[in-house]
Amino acid sequence: MSEVNLRIPGPTPLPPSVQEAMRRDMINHRGPEFAQMQAEIVEALKVFLQTQNDVLLLTASGTGGLEAAVVNTLSPGDKVLSVSIGYFGERFRTIAQVYGADIVKLDIPQGQAARGAQVAEALRAAPDVKAVLVTHNETSTGVTNPLQEIAAEVKAAGKLLLVDAISSAGCVPLETDAWGVDVLVTGSQKGWMAPPGLAFLSMSREAWAAHATAKMPHFYFDLKRHKKAMTEGSTPWTPAVSVYYALHEGMRLLMAEGREKVLARHQRVADLTREGLKAMGLRLFADPQFASNTVTSVYPPAGLNADDFRRQVKKAHNVVLAGAQGDLAGKVFRVGHLGYVHEADIAATLDAIRAELPLAVPA
Amino acid sequence: MSEVNLRIPGPTPLPPSVQEAMRRDMINHRGPEFAQMQAEIVEALKVFLQTQNDVLLLTASGTGGLEAAVVNTLSPGDKVLSVSIGYFGERFRTIAQVYGADIVKLDIPQGQAARGAQVAEALRAAPDVKAVLVTHNETSTGVTNPLQEIAAEVKAAGKLLLVDAISSAGCVPLETDAWGVDVLVTGSQKGWMAPPGLAFLSMSREAWAAHATAKMPHFYFDLKRHKKAMTEGSTPWTPAVSVYYALHEGMRLLMAEGREKVLARHQRVADLTREGLKAMGLRLFADPQFASNTVTSVYPPAGLNADDFRRQVKKAHNVVLAGAQGDLAGKVFRVGHLGYVHEADIAATLDAIRAELPLAVPA
Numbered sequence: 001m002s003e004v005n006l007r008i009p010g011p012t013p014l015p016p017s018v019q020e021a022m023r024r025d026m027i028n029h030r031g032p033e034f035a036q037m038q039a040e041i042v043e044a045l046k047v048f049l050q051t052q053n054d055v056l057l058l059t060a061s062g063t064g065g066l067e068a069a070v071v072n073t074l075s076p077g078d079k080v081l082s083v084s085i086g087y088f089g090e091r092f093r094t095i096a097q098v099y100g101a102d103i104v105k106l107d108i109p110q111g112q113a114a115r116g117a118q119v120a121e122a123l124r125a126a127p128d129v130k131a132v133l134v135t136h137n138e139t140s141t142g143v144t145n146p147l148q149e150i151a152a153e154v155k156a157a158g159k160l161l162l163v164d165a166i167s168s169a170g171c172v173p174l175e176t177d178a179w180g181v182d183v184l185v186t187g188s189q190k191g192w193m194a195p196p197g198l199a200f201l202s203m204s205r206e207a208w209a210a211h212a213t214a215k216m217p218h219f220y221f222d223l224k225r226h227k228k229a230m231t232e233g234s235t236p237w238t239p240a241v242s243v244y245y246a247l248h249e250g251m252r253l254l255m256a257e258g259r260e261k262v263l264a265r266h267q268r269v270a271d272l273t274r275e276g277l278k279a280m281g282l283r284l285f286a287d288p289q290f291a292s293n294t295v296t297s298v299y300p301p302a303g304l305n306a307d308d309f310r311r312q313v314k315k316a317h318n319v320v321l322a323g324a325q326g327d328l329a330g331k332v333f334r335v336g337h338l339g340y341v342h343e344a345d346i347a348a349t350l351d352a353i354r355a356e357l358p359l360a361v362p363a
Numbered sequence: 364m365s366e367v368n369l370r371i372p373g374p375t376p377l378p379p380s381v382q383e384a385m386r387r388d389m390i391n392h393r394g395p396e397f398a399q400m401q402a403e404i405v406e407a408l409k410v411f412l413q414t415q416n417d418v419l420l421l422t423a424s425g426t427g428g429l430e431a432a433v434v435n436t437l438s439p440g441d442k443v444l445s446v447s448i449g450y451f452g453e454r455f456r457t458i459a460q461v462y463g464a465d466i467v468k469l470d471i472p473q474g475q476a477a478r479g480a481q482v483a484e485a486l487r488a489a490p491d492v493k494a495v496l497v498t499h500n501e502t503s504t505g506v507t508n509p510l511q512e513i514a515a516e517v518k519a520a521g522k523l524l525l526v527d528a529i530s531s532a533g534c535v536p537l538e539t540d541a542w543g544v545d546v547l548v549t550g551s552q553k554g555w556m557a558p559p560g561l562a563f564l565s566m567s568r569e570a571w572a573a574h575a576t577a578k579m580p581h582f583y584f585d586l587k588r589h590k591k592a593m594t595e596g597s598t599p600w601t602p603a604v605s606v607y608y609a610l611h612e613g614m615r616l617l618m619a620e621g622r623e624k625v626l627a628r629h630q631r632v633a634d635l636t637r638e639g640l641k642a643m644g645l646r647l648f649a650d651p652q653f654a655s656n657t658v659t660s661v662y663p664p665a666g667l668n669a670d671d672f673r674r675q676v677k678k679a680h681n682v683v684l685a686g687a688q689g690d691l692a693g694k695v696f697r698v699g700h701l702g703y704v705h706e707a708d709i710a711a712t713l714d715a716i717r718a719e720l721p722l723a724v725p726a
Contacts, residue, residue, distance in 0.1 A: 197603030240560030
C-alpha cells in the first residue's frame, strides 16, 4: 500500500511495477514495438470484456470515449432512449443532446437501478428509438444497473445498445458479446491498474453498420480512422505512449491473476466495505440489491457535512475519500474499491473512518 | 543519451528526471495537489508562449487540440481561409471541413513556406472569411512558416487567427500576444520534454468572443467547461495525471534553462543537423530560408528508398529516423531535433547516417 490510501473511484492506486513501467524510454508510435504492445493490450482487453468485437484505444478520458460512442453511431435528429440513474447518466445524455439527438428520457431516482421491464416499457412507448444509452455502473451513487436484463430488452426490441462501463468493466461481471452490447466504453484509470489518459471502446458489427451512416461530425474520435490505424499497428494520432506502457503492465498483472479471481476480489472488497460501514452505524446510499462492487456511497455521521468529514479523515489518516457530484455534494461521500485494491486497503480505510466517528455514533 | 537515439519529431526522448516523475503515486484530480501542479504548469507555459491569454490543457493528442480550436470558435457554414504547406495543414483543414466550415484554400507547394503577401491576397479575394487556419511549423516537410508576417496580415484584415504550433511552440521564436495569435495549439510530446497525451491551447479575448456564438458541436473539447474547471483547480474530465507529472518536471527544466537559451539550443542543433547532412552530400528538402529548427527533411542517398535507408540506420546504429507522410513517403526521411536534444545526440545521428552512406556518395 502506498503512503496515501487513495480511495476514490479513479484515478486508482498503481501497482509498483506499473509505476516502474512508465519510466521506459519513448518509442516511435509507428514502429514495431508499439504495434506489438498495442496488440497484446487489445487481446487481454478482449478477454476481460468477453468480446470478439473490435476493441479500440483512444487518447482521452472516459468522457471522450462516451462522445466517441455517440458520434460514431448516430445522426442529428435520431431518437435515443437515455436511461439515467445519476450524474454520469446525465452526462452521457448531454453529449447526445449537444450533437443533436432527440432524447427520450427514462429517469430513475438516485440510489436505485433501472430495471429491464422499465426499459422495455419505455421502448414500447417510443418504438422509433434508434439507440439506448445506459450507464452500467453509476459512479456517482454506487449503483450497478442489471445490464444483462436491460440489454435483453434492448436487443429484443432491435435497438442499438451503447453502454458506459467506465467504472465497471474488468471489475464486475460483464459479457459484452453474450449480452449484446454494441458499443462499450471504459477507461484506463478504473479497473485496469493504469493511470488515466486512455479510453477503450468495443464496437459490434451492428455498431459499425451504424457508423457507416452516422452523420454527427467526428474527426479526432473517428473510430474508422482508429480501426484502420490499428490494422497497421498504430493509432491515427500520437497516442499517450507512457500510459500504454502502464496499461500493458496492468493488463499483464490482471491476466496473471485471471478474470474470475479479479471479479471475486472486487466482490470481497466491496462486501468488506459495505459490512464495515454498516457495522459502524453508517447508512449506505444505494439500494442494497444493486450496490456497486467498485464504489460505495455512504451518508456521513449524523449532523456532519460529508465533505467536512472526508477532509477530517484525510487530514488525520491520509485516507482520501471522494466527494459527491451534483445535488449529492456534501450529503454523501464515496469509497472507491476498484482496480489495484485488496482487503488491507479497505481495512485501513475502515479504521480511519471509525477513528473519526463522533462519540455519539455507536462503534 | 538513452540507448536508442529517438530522432523523430515526437514522441521525443525524455530527461531522466521526467521519467522518474511519472512514478509518483496517483492523486485526486479534484484535490489541492493537482490544482497547484496545474497552476504551475500553466504559468510556465505562459512564459514560453509569451501570452497573458488563458492557457488550457486537454487530455488528447495535438490533433484533438486542433479540433478544439476549430469547434470552439466556428459555426457550420463559416468561411475559413486554410493555408496549407503540407500534410498537417491538410489535417487542420479536414477538421474544419468535417465540422461544416466553408473552406477557401491557399495551397503552397511542399517544401516552401506561405508568405504574408500571399495570405493578404487570399483575404482580399475572399473578404467574408471569418478565420484563418495556419500551421506554424509543418512537421511533414520541415518548413517553418513566417508566422509573424502572416499574422500581421490576418490581424490587419480583422480575422481570427488559429495556429497549429504543435511542433514549434517552446522551440522557435513565437510571441502569441505580440503577433496576435487568437488560438494557439501545441502538444506535450514536442518541445516540452514530456510524453504524448496532453494538448495545450491559448485562447485570446477575441477567441472567447467567437466561442460565445460558435455552433459547431463540442462537449469533450468544450473549452468553456475547461476554463471553468481550471478556475476551480481541476479539469472537467479525469486528466492524464501521470503525463501532468512528467510535464510539470519538463516545464521545471525548461524554466531553469530559460526561454532564450532553449530557443538558442534549438537553433544550434538545427544548424548542426543541416550542415552535417549537407556536408555528406545529402540534399535537404525544405527551402533553406524557412528550414525548421525542430525537424529536417532530407532526401536519401541517390538511388535508395528513404524508408529502406532509415531502417538500415536503425538496425546498424539504433538511431530511429522518421519516415515521411502522404506522397512524400519513401522519398524523404526526417530527423527530429526538438525537446530534450543536445549537440551530442545530433553528432551521433550524423555519424550513424554517414556510416550507412553508399560508397558512391562523397563523405
